[in-house]
Amino acid sequence: MLDMAGDASEIDVVRALTRGLAQGLTSPEIFVAGLQERPKLRHVAVLRDLCTSGWDVESVLEWLFDRDVIRRHALPVPTNQVRRVAGTDTSASDAVRVLQSHFSLGQRVQSDSGT
Numbered sequence: 001m002l003d004m005a006g007d008a009s010e011i012d013v014v015r016a017l018t019r020g021l022a023q024g025l026t027s028p029e030i031f032v033a034g035l036q037e038r039p040k041l042r043h044v045a046v047l048r049d050l051c052t053s054g055w056d057v058e059s060v061l062e063w064l065f066d067r068d069v070i071r072r073h074a075l076p077v078p079t080n081q082v083r084r085v086a087g088t089d090t091s092a093s094d095a096v097r098v099l100q101s102h103f104s105l106g107q108r109v110q111s112d113s114g115t
Contacts, residue, residue, distance in 0.1 A: 001026070001031070006042050007042075014043075015060040028052065031051050
């Protein structure tokens with residue numbers, strides 16, 4: 001992933017990193033350690049932010065939503081990657097995964113990126 005960052009677009013690099021993190025191919029700590037060895041790497045700020053911000057995103061679509069909607073408009077930080085039974089606030093192992101939840105506001109966002 002670090003090698004591709006020099007030539008790939010920001011979207012492609014974020015897609016590769018979020019997929020790698022979601023599939024357990026790397027960890028934020030390991031990836032940040034690699035970034036420290038390459039401080040002039042293209043997209044280093046975005047990659048570091050993705051690994052250290054505490055935002056639990058599993059796809060480039062989720063990252064774009066966080067960046068372009070949540071952060072840009074200073075919305076309350078949601079609880080990400082929550083499993084809920086449809087129509088309730090009840091957790092269950094067979095429930096659908098909700099991308100982001102604002103339980104105090106009664107709002108949920110679900111997106112499927114296909115990536």
